[in-house]
Amino acid sequence: MEEVAARFPFWMIGALLGVGVWGMLGKRSLVKKLIGLNIFQSAIILFFIVGSMHTGATVPILWHGQHNPHAEDFVNPLPHVLMLTAIVVSVAITAVALAFMVRLHRAFGDLDEERILDELRR
Amino acid sequence: MGEVISSPLPFLVVLAPLIVAAAAPMLGRWPNAREGVSIAGALATLGLVAALLPDALEGKAATASLVELSPGIEVTLRADAAGMLFALLASFLWVLAAVYSIGYMRGLEEQKQSRFYAAFALSVGAALGVAFAANLLTFVLFYELLTLFTYPLVVHRETPEAVRAGRKYLAYTLTGGLALIGAAAWLAMLGVDASFRAGGFLGEQRWWTDGQLWALFFLLVGGVGVKAAVMPMHSWLPAAMVAPTPVSALLHAVAVVKAGVFGMVRVLIFVFGADLLRDMGAWQVIAAASGATLILASFLALRHDNLKRRLAYSTISHLSYIVLGVALLGPLALTGALLHMVGHGVTKITLFFCAGAIHVRTHRDQVSGMAGIGRQMPITMGAFALASLSMVGIPPFILFTSKWYLGWGAAEVGQQAFLILYMVSGVLSAAYLFPIVIRAFGERSPAFPRFGEADARMVVPIASGE
């Protein structure tokens, strides 16, 4: 039980990944697919952030006069920086997807995958 | 293998038809120039092959190496004795076929003649490449190219039937080619120097297991067997009869099936070697298949009324003469087989030319419609009669000599059963060819309009074919 509790963030991330996949595969609405994708990406970002944490660590900022700074005392800053980039990528993808959706709605008057497919087959 | 000398000639031999092929479409507007180039190219090729002859007779093999195709394996052309024989046959018959095609194609006003001449030249070039290929990969290269270049010829008529025949042709020959590629890749992976050597190169390696040898055997023999039309891999050949007659001549006499049987010679004698095949007992497999083909195809030929189809089955039967001769693994039988390859080429091309001439003049393809035709086309049918006699194996024609050697060879290795097969098949040949001749000369059909003799451009090759 303790084992599970200690890894609680990772179980949450796993659950979020699952929710995201379910949203993308199980939902017919294009909007919900996109939401699923966003949840999926957020879960990965959280994974990086959680992975960089360790107990007792603090913000990786050095201040003047600090004695003997030691790496163990700080959170690993690199994943945070990487995730800033990943968030930018994710925002860009969301923006493009939303733009597609506007155009698709204009073209089909609908955002339901099945109905769009029917329309296309016709 | 005797001495090896370096010479660009084998390369030039293969190159010459390519030049013709490049020139033919460019000269498409001037048929005379185009066909002039075609004939000149054929003669030049023959001349180049002939120039190689003195060296080959002295036992020296002129060799030309080109680019490396795969690390350690070069495209190598070598004019050894067996290759020379095939090359001489192909280039000589190309000259005849080039002249004949002019009469045939113009006589029928066939479409797309430029493409025809170009593809024809390319096919001959590929066949010459097969003849001179000095290692397995080079052989595979030209063998596949031959398939590719003959495809436009097989579908030349562009009718649905021709397209179907073309598909069948590709399906069979490409599959055969893949078997060869598989075998070649295997050998290349093992680092075996797959250069053809008399006596075979597989026998030198002693570390083959039986299973590996048999797998290689089936891949290689299957690969060349398709083009040699050994049953049950034969059915593309009758189907391909929809092509114009010069193409049939090319398929049957000059290039394709001859490349198949020549490949059989290469595989059996130069890859495996007689000793190894005898150890494996593999020769019996081929002998059985080709022996069965020999007889079955003759019977099938009897059943067909369409002249070209009948000739096609006759080809299948006679190819198996050759394959069987090679498979018997005796020196006499091998001599007979090679002689038969040449003799059958010359004879079969005559028969096809005659069939084509009849088609051009009368538009008749059925044997039953040919009654009395000998009176109108005496030279054509005369040649047909002579060729038939040769086909049956009556002295003093070349096929008598070859059959003599084949039979003798069978007896020499103690396989009298095959001697009997040869004789039975000879009788069957008579049974399917003589009625045509008899009907052509013997019966008179009042409904027959006068046709007159075929165009001189077709007669000359027919006559000289003998």
Add this chain to the structure above:
Amino acid sequence: MEHLPILIPLPLLAASLVVPLAGLWAPRAVFPLSVAAIALSAAMSALALAEVVAEGEALRYTLGGWAPPIGIEYVVDHVSAFVAAVITSVALMVVVAARRAAAREAAGRRGLFYALVLLLLAGLTGMVVTGDLFNVFVFMEISSLAAYALVSLGGRAGMFAAYRYLILGTVGGSFYLLGVAFLYFTTGTLNIADTARLLAETEPNISVAVGAAFIFAGLGVKMALIPLHLWLPDAYTFAPSSVNSLIAPIMTKVGAYVMVRMFLSVFPEGYLTEEVPVSQALIALGLAGSVYGAYAAMGQRDLRRMLAYSSVSQLGLLAVGIGIATPLGLAAALLHVMNHALMKGALFLVAMSMRMGAGVSDVRMLAGVGRRMPVTSSVFAVGAVAMVGIPPTAGFFSKWYLSIAAIDEGLWFVLAVVLASSLLSAVYLFRVIERLYLAPAPVIAGGADDGSESDAAASAQDGGVRESPLDVTLPMALLALAAIVLGVLNVVVMERVLEPGL
């Protein structure tokens, strides 16, 4: 030329910023600018390749002077220089040939169109030259975003295909990122060379195994490995001609390149074969893909869709080569990257040219086009023959080395399937050749009567069919020619470039 590695993606990235502005003020300058940027990038790749081959060692470049593993490093070795040279030169040919089609398909938005094309190429070249796992992700997403936008130009069907492509592609990218996260938390580094060093010292553990699984799943999406190929047929079919002839030959190849990179310089030798069954999975899925793709291609009426499934088939062979994972297998895969880029580039340009010249892409409508569009049709014939793998074309040698590599590992089943799949490709490709050259004129409702002569019939249906102009046919013919010449000269590529690099 110490800056050579960065000079491969940089011209493309810079031009992608300039070109949209040029589109506003000087639309005429857009095309020359883009072509110049791609040509410059191609020249730099060629130069880098020459230098790597001459020096025999990789060119390394540290961004901003931060030494790796802290800073980001660009590494151009034999393999990446080769792939960069292939994709930039094929892209150059395609972009030149697609000028007219692009002008029509992106009318009024040429600046943006070419900006996307340049971004796509910048992303792809960036993936190739970078020596940093996270950087690969960033460039991958840049190129993918550009590709989504380009595919969406193909009308409403294209838009929908692009949306699905976006979802699947992003999942692929995210998987890759997740995999990188696992590796990062094991090793604490993102630099490829450093990761390799540290992974070699690490005991195999579950974290690395899961990371490898996620990375390959993600890359599998990008290279359309069956069953992750579902985005590909629609995206290739509905994208505008100028776009699919660009993304089809090169985009999936870069995914394959990253896979090769994983085998070659990230995971310890043998790890992906023995510890994690990635190799086996790649071979199994690749074989399935090569047969399924060819089988599906047979049933297609639309030429582009047929070529798309043919891509699935060929990419399957590529995956098999990677999965075999011996130096020879990887070399075969990389050679196939080049060969397939050349052949598919030529074939998709043919499809484009036929849509422009004959107005059709339905295979059944192509009857008689062979006579009307001789250059286009003969390029198709050459491309098809190369795709089937008849010697001495390039396609043969991919299969040749693949066969040898398979036999070397005793994978007889692989050999059989590889050979059989080339027969299957012959079935669908020769069907098109038959149409082009041999089929009687089609009977079109309302068309003029067939007439007796085939000539008259041909003109009845496609009276307007004309050969494409030289700027379309020349690049296409060059690609086809390259597919033959590089086939004959494959030993040079193998011995000079691929073998030292592996």
